[in-house]
Amino acid sequence: MENRKHTFDRMPLAARFFALPARFYSLVRPTPLPEPQLLLWNAELAAALNLDADPAAHDALAEYLAGNRLPANSQPLATVYCGHQFGVYVRQLGDGRAILIAETPDRDGVIQEIQLKGAGPTPYSRHADGRAVLRSSIREYLCSEAMFGLGIPTTRALSLVGSPQPVWRESVETAAVVARTAPTFVRFGHFEFYSHHDDHEGLRALAVWTIVNHYPECKEANNPYQALLEAVITRTASLMAQWQAVGFCHGVMNTDNMSILGLTIDYGPFGFLDGYDAGHICNHSDTAGRYAYNQQPQIGLWNLQALAQALLPLLDSKEEAIAALHQFQPQFEAAFAEQFRRKLGYADWQEADWEPLTHLFNLLQAGRTDWTVFWRALSDHAPYAEKGSIPAQLRDQVLDRKGFDAWFAQWQSRADRSDPAALRDRMRAANPKYILRNHLAEQAIRKARDEGDLSELQRLAECLRHPFDEQPQFDDYAGLPPNWANDLSVSCSS
Numbered sequence: 001m002e003n004r005k006h007t008f009d010r011m012p013l014a015a016r017f018f019a020l021p022a023r024f025y026s027l028v029r030p031t032p033l034p035e036p037q038l039l040l041w042n043a044e045l046a047a048a049l050n051l052d053a054d055p056a057a058h059d060a061l062a063e064y065l066a067g068n069r070l071p072a073n074s075q076p077l078a079t080v081y082c083g084h085q086f087g088v089y090v091r092q093l094g095d096g097r098a099i100l101i102a103e104t105p106d107r108d109g110v111i112q113e114i115q116l117k118g119a120g121p122t123p124y125s126r127h128a129d130g131r132a133v134l135r136s137s138i139r140e141y142l143c144s145e146a147m148f149g150l151g152i153p154t155t156r157a158l159s160l161v162g163s164p165q166p167v168w169r170e171s172v173e174t175a176a177v178v179a180r181t182a183p184t185f186v187r188f189g190h191f192e193f194y195s196h197h198d199d200h201e202g203l204r205a206l207a208v209w210t211i212v213n214h215y216p217e218c219k220e221a222n223n224p225y226q227a228l229l230e231a232v233i234t235r236t237a238s239l240m241a242q243w244q245a246v247g248f249c250h251g252v253m254n255t256d257n258m259s260i261l262g263l264t265i266d267y268g269p270f271g272f273l274d275g276y277d278a279g280h281i282c283n284h285s286d287t288a289g290r291y292a293y294n295q296q297p298q299i300g301l302w303n304l305q306a307l308a309q310a311l312l313p314l315l316d317s318k319e320e321a322i323a324a325l326h327q328f329q330p331q332f333e334a335a336f337a338e339q340f341r342r343k344l345g346y347a348d349w350q351e352a353d354w355e356p357l358t359h360l361f362n363l364l365q366a367g368r369t370d371w372t373v374f375w376r377a378l379s380d381h382a383p384y385a386e387k388g389s390i391p392a393q394l395r396d397q398v399l400d401r402k403g404f405d406a407w408f409a410q411w412q413s414r415a416d417r418s419d420p421a422a423l424r425d426r427m428r429a430a431n432p433k434y435i436l437r438n439h440l441a442e443q444a445i446r447k448a449r450d451e452g453d454l455s456e457l458q459r460l461a462e463c464l465r466h467p468f469d470e471q472p473q474f475d476d477y478a479g480l481p482p483n484w485a486n487d488l489s490v491s492c493s494s
C-alpha cells in the first residue's frame with residue numbers, strides 16, 4: 001500500500017459515488033467564505049489521511065477547508081435523501097449544507113469521504129442558507145472527536161474554519177465550516193428516498209453499492225440485502241448501548257441522522273448526562289421527549305423499522321424483515337450488559353446482575369447523582385474498600401445511603417478484588433473521567449466567539465482525546481457542572 005503524504009490540493013481521489021446513478025446527487029461547488037481562518041486542525045486525523053498539511057507551512061489550507069479552493073480534480077457533490085423527522089415522514093431532504101469534496105484512501109487503505117459542513121447552499125437546502133454557525137460547528141468538532149476518544153463509532157472532524165460572514169439565526173452569528181470524514185455519510189434516509197419514491201432500481205443500486213464498499217461480508221449471503229439489514233441492526237444496537245453507557249443523548253435521532261454504518265452522525269443539540277435522569281431531554285426543541293436519554297434504544301429500533309420498510313422491495317419476505325428486527329432487543333441487551341460488565345469491573349455478566357443494576361439506576365436517579373463522576377469514583381475507590389466499609393467519596397454522592405450500602409455490599413461480592421490496582425485500571429478504562437459537558441463546550445465557544453481566544457477550545461479538544469486517562473492538568477474539566485450550567489439550553493438552531 002502506498003503511504004506517501006499528499007498535500008490537500010493533490011490528494012488521491014477515488015470516485016465511488018460516481019458508480020451510482022446521476023440522480024443520486026447534484027454536482028455543486030461550495031460557496032466561498034470571506035477571510036477563512038483555521039481555528040482547529042486535527043493533526044492526528046490528517047496524518048491518518050496521509051495529508052501533509054502543516055498549517056504553519058501552508059497558508060492556503062484554510063481556503064481549502066472553507067471550500068474556497070478545491071483539491072485538484074475534485075468534483076464536489078451533495079446527495080439527496082429523505083427521512084422521518086420526529087416521527088413524521090418528510091418527502092425530500094438531502095445534504096442541504098454539507099458538500100462532499102473528496103473521497104480519499106487513508107493510511108489503512110479505507111476510503112474516507114471528506115465533507116464540508118456549512119459550505120453553502122445546495123439543491124437540497126430548501127430555502128435555508130447552507131451555512132452553519134461557529135457555535136454549532138465548535139460543538140460538532142469537539143463532540144465528534146470526543147466520541148472518537150471514547151471509542152464510540154463516529155464521523156470525525158478534520159478541521160474547523162471560521163469566517164466573519166454573518167449568519168442569521170435567533171440573532172446574528174458568524175459562519176464556520178467543519179471538514180468531517182467518514183467511510184461514508186450515507187444514512188437510513190438515503191434508502192428511504194429511493195424506496196418511497198418507488199425507484200426500486202435506485203434502491204437496489206444503493207444497496208449493492210453499500211454492500212460492495214462497506215459490507216463486503218454480506219455479499220455471499222443467500223439474500224445480501226437481508227444480510228445488510230441484519231448487519232445494520234447489529235451495529236445500531238451496539239451504538240445505542242455505547243451511548244447509554246457514557247450518558248450520551250443525541251437529540252435528533254431522525255432517520256436522516258442515522259448512519260448506515262452505525263456511526264454517530266450529526267452533532268446538533270446533543271448532550272451528555274450530568275446528574276442522572278433517565279428521562280433527560282437534551283434538545284430544547286424536543287418538547288415531547290421523543291429523543292430522551294432512555295428512549296434512544298427504542299428509537300434506534302423505530303428507525304431500523306423505517307429502514308427495513310424501505311428495504312422491503314429487496315427482501316424475500318416481510319416475515320424475514322420482522323425476524324431481523326426481533327434481533328434488535330436481544331442484541332441491544334447483550335451489548336448493554338457488556339458495557340455495564342466493564343463499567344462494574346466484573347469478569348462476566350450473569351442474569352442475576354440485572355436486578356442490582358436497576359437498583360443502582362434508581363439510587364442514582366433519586367439523588368440525580370452525576371453519571372460520570374459517580375462511575376469514575378466507583379472505579380477509583382471501590383476496588384480498595386475493605387469488606388463491609390464504603391468509601392465516603394461514593395456514599396456521599398447518593399441520597400439513599402442505606403440503599404446504597406446494600407448495593408455496594410452486593411458489588412463487593414461480585415467484583416474480583418484480589419488485585420485492586422488492576423481492577424481500578426480495568427474500570428477506569430470503561431468509565432471516562434472527561435466528557436464534553438454542555439458548559440465546557442459553552443465556555444470554549446464563548447471565549448472563541450466573543451473574545452477570539454482559541455486557547456480554551458484547543459485545551460478542551462486536547463483533553464478529550466484521552467478521556468479515560470488521568471490528566472491532572474485538566475482536572476478542572478472533571479468536576480461537577482457549575483450552577484449556571486442549569487440555565488444552558490440547546491436547540492435545533494445551528
Ligand SMILES: Nc1ncnc2c1ncn2[C@@H]1O[C@H](COP(=O)(O)OP(=O)(O)OP(=O)(O)O)[C@@H](O)[C@H]1O
Binds near residue numbers: 093097098130131494
Ligand atoms: N442552514 C441550513 N441550510 C441548508 N440546509 C440545512 C440547514 N440546516 C439544516 N439543513 C438541512 O435540513 C435537514 C435536517 O437538518 P439536520 O439538522 O438534521 O442536519 P444537519 O445538521 O444540517 O446536517 P448533518 O445531518 O449532515 O450533520 C438536512 O437536510 C440538512 O441538510
Ligand SMILES: [Mg+2]
Binds near residue numbers: 256257266
Ligand atoms: Mg442532519
